Amino acid sequence: MSKPPPGENADSIPPMPASRRWFGLPGLSLIMPFAALAALALGKPEGVGLALMLAAILAAAIMAAVYHAEILAHYLGEPFGTLVLALAVTVIETSLIVSIMLGEGQGAGGAGAQTLARDTLIAAIMITINGIVGLCLLAGGTRHHEQTYTRSGVSIGLAMLATLSVLTLVLPNYTTSARGPFYSPAQLAFVAVVSLVVYGTFVVSQAIRHRDHFLHGEPDDRAHEAPVPRATALVAGTMLMVALVGVVLLAKTLSPSIEAGVSAIGAPKALVGIIIAAVVLAPEGMAAYNAARANRVQNSLNLAIGSALATIGLTIPAVAVTALVLGLDLELGLSMRSTLLLGLTLLVASLTLSTGRTTAAHGVIHLVILATYLFTTLEP
Numbered sequence: 001m002s003k004p005p006p007g008e009n010a011d012s013i014p015p016m017p018a019s020r021r022w023f024g025l026p027g028l029s030l031i032m033p034f035a036a037l038a039a040l041a042l043g044k045p046e047g048v049g050l051a052l053m054l055a056a057i058l059a060a061a062i063m064a065a066v067y068h069a070e071i072l073a074h075y076l077g078e079p080f081g082t083l084v085l086a087l088a089v090t091v092i093e094t095s096l097i098v099s100i101m102l103g104e105g106q107g108a109g110g111a112g113a114q115t116l117a118r119d120t121l122i123a124a125i126m127i128t129i130n131g132i133v134g135l136c137l138l139a140g141g142t143r144h145h146e147q148t149y150t151r152s153g154v155s156i157g158l159a160m161l162a163t164l165s166v167l168t169l170v171l172p173n174y175t176t177s178a179r180g181p182f183y184s185p186a187q188l189a190f191v192a193v194v195s196l197v198v199y200g201t202f203v204v205s206q207a208i209r210h211r212d213h214f215l216h217g218e219p220d221d222r223a224h225e226a227p228v229p230r231a232t233a234l235v236a237g238t239m240l241m242v243a244l245v246g247v248v249l250l251a252k253t254l255s256p257s258i259e260a261g262v263s264a265i266g267a268p269k270a271l272v273g274i275i276i277a278a279v280v281l282a283p284e285g286m287a288a289y290n291a292a293r294a295n296r297v298q299n300s301l302n303l304a305i306g307s308a309l310a311t312i313g314l315t316i317p318a319v320a321v322t323a324l325v326l327g328l329d330l331e332l333g334l335s336m337r338s339t340l341l342l343g344l345t346l347l348v349a350s351l352t353l354s355t356g357r358t359t360a361a362h363g364v365i366h367l368v369i370l371a372t373y374l375f376t377t378l379e380p
Contacts (some may be wrong), residue, residue: 029067033239036061036246044256051257058250058279065243065283068236070290073299075233083207083306088241090310092248093120093280094318114331117319118181119273121169122338124311125161126373127278128304129345132285134366136292136300137352141360147297151356156205157305158353160198162346164312167191169342172333181333185324192320199313206306244283251279267378274377281307297358337380341373 036057045051072084097117140147168191177184183191228236255276262271284307291299323330334342348369352362 029064030239032057032060032064033243033246036250037242040246040249040253044253051254054250054254058247058254061243061246061250062279062282062286065240065247066286066290068240068243069283069287071228071236072233072240073287075228075230075236080207083203083302084237087310087314088244089280089284089307090314092244093124093277093311094315095248097315098318098322114329115270116273117315117330118169118332118334119270120277121312121315122334122342123270123274123277124281125165125308125342126345126370127274127281127285128308128311129161129349130366130370130373131278132281132288132304132307133301133349133353134363134370135285136288136297136304136363137358138360138363138367139289140292140295140297140300141358141363143293144295145359147292147295147358148356149298149301149353149358151354153206153210153298154301154305154353156210157202157301157309158346158350160202161305161308161312162350164195164198164309164316165342165346167194168312168316168332169334170339173339181331182329183332188320188324188330192317195313195316199309202306202309202313206302247283248280251276268380270377274374301353337376338373341369341376345369 039054039057042050042054045054069084076084097120137147171191172178172181172183172187175183175187177187255272258272258275262269262275284303288300288303291297291303319330322328348365352358352365
């Protein structure tokens with residue numbers, strides 16, 4: 001092992017990402033995305049053995065996605081690297097929701113299709129802001145004691161997330177044009193346009209106008225690593241998309257088994273959306289965790305907040321257009337319990353991420369809120 005440069009200690013150099021250690025075997029990161037796609041030919045698993053095998057392939061495809069995302073992020077630099085991963089995952093997640101709404105799974109117009117977008121959105125927000133952020137702050141704080149980041153970028157992201165969360169998931173309960181937790185067609189179209197405007201503003205701010213607000217320290221924290229060749233970055237970008245497609249489609253294939261398991265234990269149907277959201281967000285979660293362990297908590301926060309914003313900003317317009325064109329009912333309003341937990345999440349995030357410094361204690365608070373959300377979903 002080479003010695004660190006003068007003036008630096010071993011702890012100041014980010015370790016090799018876990019994904020690179022796990023995929024040290026030649027070609028494995030190139031094989032697993034295609035293996036996930038090939039596994040689709042097996043169809044829906046009929047037995048436990050086949051389901052476990054597909055689950056193992058799914059886990060390997062997720063790790064392959066993390067590996068290629070690390071390479072692409074290194075090549076693009078921040079914040080473009082994290083932005084690409086957030087957009088890729090969200091586009092595919094949105095496609096999955098729309099396909100189920102169109103009848104490939106639970107049936108168009110059924111109760112599952114009505115609430116799928118809402119359940120996925122709240123699960124994504126809870127997983128990203130409480131799960132990913134909490135785990136990253138805990139892991140980073142445990143290893144590095146205290147980590148710093150740029151407050152202005154985090155503040156911009158949280159303000160936009162609070163706005164979109166309330167407009168899409170809370171306000172439908174208090175409008176009068178449509179009964180119940182629904183928007184009228186005109187209101188749904190308005191919220192879809194607003195969601196695109198807010199997310200587009202965030203992307204322009206993060207990538208162009210106020211890029212420095214989403215960076216901390218040196219623009220490239222990986223300057224000590226060898227640069228990634230252009231050809232390698234192109235291959236990584238292509239393989240990232242293949243891996244993400246394989247992850248989402250394989251997760252969809254496994255969803256009947258997940259539904260059967262959820263029904264067997266008598267859990268609410270919302271648990272299915274939580275499981276699928278967790279699987280789809282796993283590549284971003286692993287990338288954020290690796291960044292926090294390498295003392296790059298700014299990257300972790302960019303990923304988590306950007307993912308939550310992308311989920312709402314891209315999912316709502318897509319499902320709104322689908323619902324309006326096909327005449328489907330789209331139930332968006334949260335229950336009072338979920339509304340309270342959403343409000344608590346946004347309040348705590350605004351407090352823990354307002355100082356520019358993070359500790360393990362902040363991470364524990366977020367993880368407690370996530371655990372409460374999961375427990376009250378199983379035990380309403």
